[in-house]
Amino acid sequence: MTNISSHSPGVKAYIERGKAMVDAESSHRTAMRGKKFDTIAVHGLYGMQAAQASQGSIIEPAYLSAAQHFENSDHMEAALAYLMPSWTYSRIANPTLHYLEETLALLEGYGYEGDVSACATSSGMSAVFMATNPFLSLEQEQLPAATAPNIVASAKCYGGTYMLFSQRYGIERGLEVRWVRDPLDLAEWADRIDNNTRFVFGEMPSNPGLSVFDIAAVADIAHQHDLPLIVDSTVATPALMRPLNHGADIIVQSVSKSLSSSGFAIAGAIIARHNIHTRVGPDELRSNFSTYVKLQPFRDHGPSLSPFSALLILNDLRTLRGKMDLMSRNTMEVAQYLEQHPQVERVSYPGLASCREHDVASRYMWLVDGEADLGEPVNRYGHLLGFTVKGGAQVARQVFDGLQMIWRATDLGRIKSVATIPAISTHQQQGDVGRELADVPPNLIRLNVGAEHFSDIIGDLDQALAQVRSSKSVLQTMPA
Numbered sequence: 001m002t003n004i005s006s007h008s009p010g011v012k013a014y015i016e017r018g019k020a021m022v023d024a025e026s027s028h029r030t031a032m033r034g035k036k037f038d039t040i041a042v043h044g045l046y047g048m049q050a051a052q053a054s055q056g057s058i059i060e061p062a063y064l065s066a067a068q069h070f071e072n073s074d075h076m077e078a079a080l081a082y083l084m085p086s087w088t089y090s091r092i093a094n095p096t097l098h099y100l101e102e103t104l105a106l107l108e109g110y111g112y113e114g115d116v117s118a119c120a121t122s123s124g125m126s127a128v129f130m131a132t133n134p135f136l137s138l139e140q141e142q143l144p145a146a147t148a149p150n151i152v153a154s155a156k157c158y159g160g161t162y163m164l165f166s167q168r169y170g171i172e173r174g175l176e177v178r179w180v181r182d183p184l185d186l187a188e189w190a191d192r193i194d195n196n197t198r199f200v201f202g203e204m205p206s207n208p209g210l211s212v213f214d215i216a217a218v219a220d221i222a223h224q225h226d227l228p229l230i231v232d233s234t235v236a237t238p239a240l241m242r243p244l245n246h247g248a249d250i251i252v253q254s255v256s257k258s259l260s261s262s263g264f265a266i267a268g269a270i271i272a273r274h275n276i277h278t279r280v281g282p283d284e285l286r287s288n289f290s291t292y293v294k295l296q297p298f299r300d301h302g303p304s305l306s307p308f309s310a311l312l313i314l315n316d317l318r319t320l321r322g323k324m325d326l327m328s329r330n331t332m333e334v335a336q337y338l339e340q341h342p343q344v345e346r347v348s349y350p351g352l353a354s355c356r357e358h359d360v361a362s363r364y365m366w367l368v369d370g371e372a373d374l375g376e377p378v379n380r381y382g383h384l385l386g387f388t389v390k391g392g393a394q395v396a397r398q399v400f401d402g403l404q405m406i407w408r409a410t411d412l413g414r415i416k417s418v419a420t421i422p423a424i425s426t427h428q429q430q431g432d433v434g435r436e437l438a439d440v441p442p443n444l445i446r447l448n449v450g451a452e453h454f455s456d457i458i459g460d461l462d463q464a465l466a467q468v469r470s471s472k473s474v475l476q477t478m479p480a
């Protein structure tokens with residue numbers, strides 16, 4: 001940013017206009033922050049005033065233009081110095097993306113007192129990268145070359161995140177990756193952190209293991225060392241859990257998943273509170289991480305999201321809470337069915353009392369505004385579950401191959417039920433060691449329960465499981 005007083009009167013006039021635009025938007029933001037979650041999801045920050053500038057369109061318009069026209073050179077100078085709201089070029093910013101980012105910041109920051117900003121990215125993986133890479137810069141006062149910086153992360157994480165940390169950061173850049181094997185064990189988090197740690201990262205609930213951790217306690221541990229806690233809460237979505245309220249600094253979302261349950265787009269987001277904890281980086285990074293990322297590293301790396309995708313996602317978001325409620329209730333029915341099935345070895349679903357994760361999950365996972373329409377707060381545990389099939393990998397494949405309605409795909413978060421075998425898909429490339437760390441056995445089926453009627457989902461599982469039993473009895477009657 002340049003010094004304002006060095007600008008000509010013409011440029012200053014645009015800077016003044018910019019201030020008025022910021023004020024108008026921020027008073028609208030304050031008004032929206034007073035509304036309920038569903039209202040925010042439906043409207044975001046796009047109100048009547050914004051619509052006036054868009055021919056009165058009541059839906060956020062898709063601005064597909066790569067670039068913005070400026071009224072004159074003064075306008076261009078003010079905009080490119082980041083001294084007035086503008087978007088300039090769609091790699092850097094775009095009005096449709098702006099509405100998506102503001103909506104995500106409002107939803108993730110629901111119930112949080114302080115300021116929250118967001119940066120939308122082209123995928124969940126680019127969000128994990130953009131949320132972590134800024135902390136890995138070389139610092140002037142770097143310790144001796146022998147002491148590599150390290151990062152502390154839950155081993156129970158998404159396969160892509162495991163590969164980014166272990167391969168790209170660990171092997172290619174020489175960072176030490178300290179995996180927390182049991183995220184429920186607070187002593188393990190504390191033991192891994194030292195003076196060379198750059199950030200603390202956890203996924204909750206994790207994909208595919210449904211592992212959880214005590215966010216508030218881990219945030220405390222990270223903050224004692226002035227480190228940010230970064231949480232990937234893709235599986236929960238802000239409809240069920242908002243880690244900023246429990247002390248997390250930065251949230252990562254794979255917006256491709258439940259946030260856009262239709263499955264029309266790949267997208268991600270970084271949502272951060274202002275004034276995060278960190279030992280490294282410039283002041284702008286600390287004071288407003290998402291905006292810093294957007295204006296600098298994101299601009300230079302270029303993982304921007306298509307405005308067309310942003311519009312489809314905005315449309316999906318409007319009904320987020322209702323969908324997460326229905327799909328969570330369906331998943332509970334399916335989990336209870338699977339738990340009593342003789343062909344099933346183990347069901348991982350934080351909603352089941354038999355699950356080791358149940359107590360911690362029950363502290364954090366609530367249907368947002370549940371008390372407003374159900375009279376009291378209600379726990380909801382999301383629509384992802386995992387189950388292992390008795391008889392090993394081959395039998396699990398038979399069950400999987402027998403599904404007739406539930407789609408076979410490496411996908412989740414969908415309004416349509418989808419199943420996958422993580423060991424041969426999302427977690428194929430990690431090898432046995434990585435799969436063991438992430439707790440991904442070869443007979444695990446990951447099931448994303450959709451919004452179909454639960455009796456039909458159970459019906460499909462039932463016939464697939466029954467086929468195994470009958471084919472096994474055929475095998476048993478055959479001579480060896």
Ligand SMILES: *Cc1c(COP(=O)(O)O)cnc(C)c1O
Binds near residue numbers: 207
């Ligand atoms: C899918 C997923 C990602 C990566 O998101 P993409 O949009 O596929 O790049 C990251 N974290 C979790 C938990 C995921 O499920």
